[in-house]
Amino acid sequence: MAEFLIETIGLPSWLAWTAVAAVAAFLILNVIAGGALVFIWAERKIAARIQDRLGPTRTGGRFGWLQSLADGIKLLAKEDLMPDGADGMLFRLAPYVSFCASFCAFIALPFAFDVVGLRLNVGVFFVVAVLGLEVFGVILAGYASASKWSLFGAMREAAQVVSYEVPLGMCVVVPVMLAGSMDLVTIAEKQAGWLTNWYIFHDPFTFVIFWVYYTCAVASVNRAPFDLAEAESELVAGFHTEYSGLRWSFFFMAEYGSMFLVSALAAVLFLGGWNGPVPIASLLGWSDGSSLSAPYAVRLLGCANLMGKATAGVLVMMWIRWTLPRLRIDQVMTTCLKYCTPIAALMFAGVMLWQLFLPGGLVPGSRHQAAAVREAWLEGRGDRVPSTNVPLGVVPATSRQVVGVSQ
Amino acid sequence: MSQLLDDDQRIIEFDVRTDEMLVNMGPQHPSTHGVLRLVLRTDGEIVSEMEPHIGYLHRCAEKIGENLTARQWIPYTDRMDYLAAMNMNLGWSLAVEKLLRYEVSEKARHLRVLIAELNRIASHLVGMGAYGLDLGTFSPFLYAFREREKILDLFEEACGARLTYSYITVGGLTADLPPGWLERCEQFLDQFEPVIREYHTLLTTNAIFVKRTAGIGVLSPEMAIDYGCTGPVLRGSGVDIDLRRDGESIYTAMYDGYAFEVAVMKDGHYPRDHEYPAVPTDAVLGDCWHRFFVRMLEVVQSMDLVRQAIDRYSQCKGPLGEPLKLAEKLPAGDAYLETECPKGQMGFYLVSEGAAIPWRVRARSSSFSNLAVAPELCRGCLIADVPAVVGSLDIVMGEIDR
Numbered sequence: 123m124a125e126f127l128i129e130t131i132g133l134p135s136w137l138a139w140t141a142v143a144a145v146a147a148f149l150i151l152n153v154i155a156g157g158a159l160v161f162i163w164a165e166r167k168i169a170a171r172i173q174d175r176l177g178p179t180r181t182g183g184r185f186g187w188l189q190s191l192a193d194g195i196k197l198l199a200k201e202d203l204m205p206d207g208a209d210g211m212l213f214r215l216a217p218y219v220s221f222c223a224s225f226c227a228f229i230a231l232p233f234a235f236d237v238v239g240l241r242l243n244v245g246v247f248f249v250v251a252v253l254g255l256e257v258f259g260v261i262l263a264g265y266a267s268a269s270k271w272s273l274f275g276a277m278r279e280a281a282q283v284v285s286y287e288v289p290l291g292m293c294v295v296v297p298v299m300l301a302g303s304m305d306l307v308t309i310a311e312k313q314a315g316w317l318t319n320w321y322i323f324h325d326p327f328t329f330v331i332f333w334v335y336y337t338c339a340v341a342s343v344n345r346a347p348f349d350l351a352e353a354e355s356e357l358v359a360g361f362h363t364e365y366s367g368l369r370w371s372f373f374f375m376a377e378y379g380s381m382f383l384v385s386a387l388a389a390v391l392f393l394g395g396w397n398g399p400v401p402i403a404s405l406l407g408w409s410d411g412s413s414l415s416a417p418y419a420v421r422l423l424g425c426a427n428l429m430g431k432a433t434a435g436v437l438v439m440m441w442i443r444w445t446l447p448r449l450r451i452d453q454v455m456t457t458c459l460k461y462c463t464p465i466a467a468l469m470f471a472g473v474m475l476w477q478l479f480l481p482g483g484l485v486p487g488s489r490h491q492a493a494a495v496r497e498a499w500l501e502g503r504g505d506r507v508p509s510t511n512v513p514l515g516v517v518p519a520t521s522r523q524v525v526g527v528s529q
Numbered sequence: 530m531s532q533l534l535d536d537d538q539r540i541i542e543f544d545v546r547t548d549e550m551l552v553n554m555g556p557q558h559p560s561t562h563g564v565l566r567l568v569l570r571t572d573g574e575i576v577s578e579m580e581p582h583i584g585y586l587h588r589c590a591e592k593i594g595e596n597l598t599a600r601q602w603i604p605y606t607d608r609m610d611y612l613a614a615m616n617m618n619l620g621w622s623l624a625v626e627k628l629l630r631y632e633v634s635e636k637a638r639h640l641r642v643l644i645a646e647l648n649r650i651a652s653h654l655v656g657m658g659a660y661g662l663d664l665g666t667f668s669p670f671l672y673a674f675r676e677r678e679k680i681l682d683l684f685e686e687a688c689g690a691r692l693t694y695s696y697i698t699v700g701g702l703t704a705d706l707p708p709g710w711l712e713r714c715e716q717f718l719d720q721f722e723p724v725i726r727e728y729h730t731l732l733t734t735n736a737i738f739v740k741r742t743a744g745i746g747v748l749s750p751e752m753a754i755d756y757g758c759t760g761p762v763l764r765g766s767g768v769d770i771d772l773r774r775d776g777e778s779i780y781t782a783m784y785d786g787y788a789f790e791v792a793v794m795k796d797g798h799y800p801r802d803h804e805y806p807a808v809p810t811d812a813v814l815g816d817c818w819h820r821f822f823v824r825m826l827e828v829v830q831s832m833d834l835v836r837q838a839i840d841r842y843s844q845c846k847g848p849l850g851e852p853l854k855l856a857e858k859l860p861a862g863d864a865y866l867e868t869e870c871p872k873g874q875m876g877f878y879l880v881s882e883g884a885a886i887p888w889r890v891r892a893r894s895s896s897f898s899n900l901a902v903a904p905e906l907c908r909g910c911l912i913a914d915v916p917a918v919v920g921s922l923d924i925v926m927g928e929i930d931r
Contacts, residue, residue, distance in 0.1 A: 169668075274912065347665070350913075355560040355665050356912055356915070445666070445731070447664040449737055453740055453741075
């Protein structure tokens with residue numbers, strides 16, 4: 123897109139790139155905001171069904187699908203309250219810090235092969251690091267609210283998130299090790315082919331580590347049973363006790379954004395990313411590039427695939443939330459330090475040994491042909507880590523090669 | 530110089546000591562069961578001291594009782610433990626009947642057992658659901674309310690009200706059951722019985738639930754007796770007292786011929802009349818888990834009693850009997866009677882000088898004594914344990930403040 127703007131319309135290059143960045147940002151923002159709306163509605167419906175209720179039924183028709191929009195309008199119209207003793211600037215800043223952290227992490231998240239805001243060669247690292255920034259918003263909110271309950275919530279969040287980053291990091295390193303790259307696009311690409319190529323099924327250790335990752339992910343985005351920072355039965359509403367209206371909704375959007383993000387990350391790292399369980403595209407001969415229009419269809423399918431997997435992850439989080447009681451803070455820390463971290467470390471060592479002694483899997487040559495083609499391509503390119511940053515919508519030279527590799 | 534620095538108060542204070550914080554939990558807190566205010570002195574997450582402040586729901590019920598006739602005061606007893614209003618009605622009615630030396634008809638006796646035990650189920654369901662809420666799980670609360678709703682429907686059919694019934698009254702009951710009620714009640718029981726297993730899966734045996742309740746807020750039998758704890762709180766500590774069996778004869782006569790086993794741990798095991806989940810290994814007698822479990826057992830026990838009462842009631846022929854007149858004159862003297870309500874032993878005391886209006890009315894609330902032990906249980910626990918402990922006592926503020 124940027125090349126098109128520069129070459130055909132003749133825009134100066136800085137303007138072209140800014141325009142592209144703005145478009146990408148707009149699209150991602152819509153994914154988050156739209157996603158949050160859908161997920162909030164879904165959560166209400168799922169919670170209702172779990173609890174033998176109906177949930178929203180009227181707003182926007184039969185299934186109440188406009189309920190979150192109505193809620194949003196209500197939040198917009200609410201009085202903007204700030205406690206007397208609050209630190210005004212920090213109080214106002216906090217929701218945006220949280221939201222921005224969640225939003226920024228989406229930049230590096232690939233939705234399909236080249237549908238990615240910014241393809242980074244350290245994508246995994248970037249996502250985990252930026253997501254970790256979300257805790258600053260929560261701490262700021264807790265500190266600036268001048269409420270003791272908020273402070274408790276913030277301190278809990280700080281302790282919890284910082285601890286869970288450790289096992290989370292260890293889990294994330296495993297796919298990196300298997301793929302030999304920190305680039306999310308490469309990691310997902312390596313899992314192309316049949317279901318068995320997904321890293322969750324790579325070996326027994328990765329299977330275990332996926333569940334450890336998921337547990338840590340739930341904890342790091344503060345969902346039940348680890349939602350101690352906003353434990354309503356103890357801390358009223360935790361760090362956002364004093365927030366209302368639009369500011370509160372930013373926290374909410376950040377939470378749902380993060381939920382989607384960690385689930386999408388789980389999909390990319392362990393569940394084959396945008397590759398479906400059955401390689402329909404290559405079975406139909408599309409991804410071999412016989413038709414020029416095929417790649418777009420394949421990409422669209424990939425997007426749907428990834429979104430589906432991430433959504434499934436989010437729905438499971440909701441299911442857990444409406445089923446389990448909440449852990450206590452010391453139990454949450456015990457779960458992290460005594461169980462998650464050692465298990466993650468052991469599995470990490472296990473995967474290492476597996477890679478050393480059984481690199482081809484238990485049955486050598488069992489990997490599917492499509493994966494072999496991909497791998498051959500990745501090997502043939504020489505550089506596993508792409509050096510250019512590719513904004514959304516641009517079909518870069520590298521991905522043209524994918525199409526062209528078998529042409 | 531160094532000596533001087535060591536003695537400097539500011540430097541000593543700067544050492545590892547952390548600041549204590551005084552936190553107000555309530556009266557507008559989501560998990561204080563109404564308008565209870567708990568003042569917590571916390572050191573980080575640890576509660577060093579907890580003090581309950583009550584009185585936000587005080588409505589001078591006892592004083593009002595001294596200006597109304599005995600039967601007129603019945604609706605005020607409804608508003609004490611509003612989750613078990615039938616049991617409150619029963620307690621007061623029996624106390625007045627004790628003073629009057631009045632005996633209700635056989636049919637009324639069985640109907641009273643039926644209604645009171647049904648209300649015990651409803652009350653324990655709320656206790657169970659709200660306890661789940663205290664521990665951060667929302668769904669069991671709604672499951673409990675779903676079943677309670679059916680009990681309320683039955684009550685509504687019987688007396689027209691859903692919360693404050695005034696159904697059981699001095700000298701009997703205000704009305705007989707409508708036709709078909711017993712069948713609907715049996716239908717409900719059949720439907721309800723398998724659901725209890727779901728509750729055990731969701732809460733009683735749930736790993737996180739056990740982690741949150743087992744070994745928390747351990748109340749020794751001695752302390753329970755010292756503080757005057759009663760009901761499931763006392764039985765959760767392994768003290769074998771249930772007024773339906775051990776109470777005064779006017780009350781136990783009501784349960785004459787009814788077979789039930791008191792829900793209490795004896796010789797290391799609970800009654801085995803039904804299939805119950807095993808006690809988790811972490812649970813200590815007298816902790817939150819046991820208090821909760823006793824309530825769950827009493828739900829089943831009450832179900833059995835309701836079934837028996839249905840049998841006996843349907844065998845009774847003849848009229849129910851009219852309740853006493855609204856302004857029945859009370860003989861001079863006094864009477865005190867404690868009954869086994871869902872929350873504990875509820876006592877009513879009245880002194881009469883021979884008029885229709887009692888000279889003195891007094892209520893002994895079980896929740897009040899049960900709450901009094903909470904500061905002892907909460908000392909040194911975590912903030913998250915405070916709702917767990919207070920919830921396990923299953924208090925109702927309407928009864929504490931009266």
